[in-house]
Amino acid sequence: MISDWIDISTPIAAGMQHWPGDPDVTVTRFAEIGRGHDYNATSFSMSAHTGTHVDAPLHFIAGARSIDEMPVTQLIGAVRVVLAAGAEKLQLERGERVLIKNGAADGISSSLAAHLAAACPPCLGIDALTMGSADVHQALLGAGVWIIEGLRLEHIEPGRYEMVCLPLRIVGADGAPARALLRRVG
Numbered sequence: 690m691i692s693d694w695i696d697i698s699t700p701i702a703a704g705m706q707h708w709p710g711d712p713d714v715t716v717t718r719f720a721e722i723g724r725g726h727d728y729n730a731t732s733f734s735m736s737a738h739t740g741t742h743v744d745a746p747l748h749f750i751a752g753a754r755s756i757d758e759m760p761v762t763q764l765i766g767a768v769r770v771v772l773a774a775g776a777e778k779l780q781l782e783r784g785e786r787v788l789i790k791n792g793a794a795d796g797i798s799s800s801l802a803a804h805l806a807a808a809c810p811p812c813l814g815i816d817a818l819t820m821g822s823a824d825v826h827q828a829l830l831g832a833g834v835w836i837i838e839g840l841r842l843e844h845i846e847p848g849r850y851e852m853v854c855l856p857l858r859i860v861g862a863d864g865a866p867a868r869a870l871l872r873r874v875g
């Protein structure tokens with residue numbers, strides 16, 4: 690059966706792009722069939738903010754909730770994919786999640802963040818490595834909007850979808866890598 694789910698997460702690999710100052714990604718086969726082991730096994734090391742990942746409120750707000758405290762329903766359900774251009778005019782329905790396509794490398798403006806934070810969607814995603822400045826993060830995270838960064842939306846048309854996005858349950862962490870899937874609605 691052909692799945693209608695579309696993977697919108699960035700593949701994790703050694704040497705992949707990351708935020709300046711974050712550690713490099715390593716992926717190491719530490720046990721290997723053919724090198725005396727009965728099995729293959731891999732370890733990896735990366736920033737919680739590399740590739741497709743979710744920012745917890747704790748990322749920019751001291752003492753706020755960490756990624757393991759996120760209600761999973763924040764990132765599962767109806768979502769609208771919109772173009773960055775024109776997002777200021779967006780009128781959100783209650784509970785509607787939003788993904789921003791063609792986001793600038795430095796994210797969204799403070800005024801757009803304030804507009805979106807006022808509507809308080811369960812989550813806001815973007816296909817850039819960052820949602821924006823510290824002000825942008827604080828406005829959204831402070832309003833209870835969980836942030837998804839590093840999405841792959843180049844093959845996704847604007848429109849209405851269903852999303853499943855699940856960050857790893859890392860205790861006390863300010864973010865975590867996530868697998869994200871979309872399915873067209875209607």
Ligand SMILES: [Zn+2]
Nearest residue numbers: 738744838864
């Ligand atoms: Zn992040």
